Amino acid sequence: MKRVLCIVCLLAFCSFSPAVFADDTAERLKNLEDTVQNQSKTIEEQQNTIDTLKENFSKEKNQVSPEKGQVPQQTDQELQQKIEELNEKVNQVVETQKKEIPSVFNPAIGFVGETIFSYSSEGSAETGSDRPGGFDVFQRSVELNAAGSVDPFAKAYVVINASDDPVTGESTLDVEEAALQTTSLPGNLEVKAGRFFGEFGRLAYIHDHELPFVNRPLVLEQYIGGESRTDGLQINWLVPSEHYISLTLGAGDQFGGDNPPNYVGDTRNGTGLNYWGRLSTYFDLTPNISLEPGISGLWNPKTVAQWAPNPANPSYPTVDGDTFIERERRLAGVDLVLSWKPLRNNQFETITWGTEVLYSDNRYDVMDASGSALPSRTVSSHGVYSYLTYKFDRQWVAGIQYEWLENMLNNQAKTSAESANITWALSHWNQLRLQYTHTDNNAATGLRPYDAVYLQWAWIIGSHAHGWQQR
DSSP states (O other), X not given: OOOOOOOOOOXXXXXXXXXXXXXXXXXXXXXXXXXXXXXXXXXXXXXXXXXXXHHHHHHHHTOOOTTTOOOOSSOHHHHHHHHHHHHHHHHXXXXXXXXXXXXXXXXXXXXXEEEEEEEESSOHHHHOOSSOSEEEEEEEEEEEEEEEEEXXXXXEEEEEEEEEOTTTOOEEEEEEEEEXXXXXXXXXXXXXXXEEEOOOTTTTXXXXXXXXXXXXXXXXXXHTOSSOXXXXXXXXXEOOSSSOEEEEEEEESOOSTTOOOSSOSSOOXXXXXXXXXXXXXXXXXXXXXXXXXXXXXXXXXXXXSSOOSSTTOTTSOEETTEEEEEEEEEEEEEEEEEEEOOTTTTTTOXXXXXXXXXXXXXXXXXXXXXXXXXXXXXXXXXXXXXXXXXXOSSSEXXXXXXXXXXXXXXXXXXXXXXXXXXXXXXXXXXXXXXXXXXXXXXXXXXXXXXXXXXXXXXXXXXXXXXXXXXX
16 A cells, blocks of 8 residues: 655754764764874884983993993993884884775675565455565565765765565665765754655654564554655754754655655745654653653645546545545654663663654545545544563563554544564674564454564674664
8 A cells, every 4th residue: 555645744843852973974083083193192202212212322332330340231232223123113103104094984885684474364455565465475675785984074875775576576776865964064963965764753764674673663654654765955953952952854855765756847846845853852760761752743735736647546545436636744743762771781681662653634635536626635643653672681672562543544444553573683783573463454444454473584794884773
């Protein structure tokens, strides 16, 4: 079931405060500068030693022991040998200091693979899924990541994803992300431009293989369109206060992984762009308990340019035979994560509770099966997901999840789902997750309840910028 294009909405946000993250490039450059400084100190110390030895050598050369009347036991030849050895060491340090480090600006490259083995009690016609019922094996993605410093002022990254068409099985390559990100702007500002996952909510900008469960929450799939991919520009401001507050604003011509650009016509003005924002913060409630709340907004004043050329155009969804064409998109969300991480045992035991509530309020142009225009409609709908994970060992995490949503076109159509999963991290680069999900659809959806079992196998080779995230 294809989702309508996700639109932009912009909220004014309240003050909150999350955790500061260090810039990788700035840190690498600082480490390099520290190394050079340390080498300079070593050279200076060794030169002082050489000067001292030379001075002692000159004194001892002309000095006779007052008691024994003999020259010092160290001969001129031995002292000269020591001086030459020290000079050689100094020269080695100097040459090392002069050498360029070619890997400093080379990109780090890595691959991520993800295979889903599954069984569903109903077929795709009854579940609304693009995967068949019964037994199924699905190579959901093979992802190539490359990231590195462009210069001391910016870094860039590229994510290329190959996934199978659910009907034909043919693999297609897609540039999932390709963005430039500044690293040294004044005023705690950071700018990102290109194709990237816009910062909206808690999990919309997290890749599938890094979610704390197998499948992306239903409300994110429908209201956003899966991952919050956009082609645009995003600005993040770390508010200069003692308490951590992060504000993000962005604009782009699409928002959502499955959606094409909005308002494609001869001319696009500002109303044809998507606008989004997020405000988030972080609180230490106790030394072991933390709270991360956030609010987000998305708005697109003008979603499409014209009517579909054909009333039966599959790009526009239908409800009871009427075709809905999205004209304005408004989406708001509130999220929070509550975490218990004991300071003395956080590698082996952690409890995380995450929740996000979304509110969709869209305006649609409507026409009947003959193509005649009907009065436009505004549909308001809600959705939520909530999950709890318990890490009881360095390699093992158990979790449960609840989801509920109203269809964004028909708020009388309601779906809920309950899941339980267990994850075994064989290592940081190799992970298995087993999950059971029961999904309920009411009569208005036209779908049936069903049960499904999933086994997700994800792996990483090379460098990977994301890393396994439990959020």
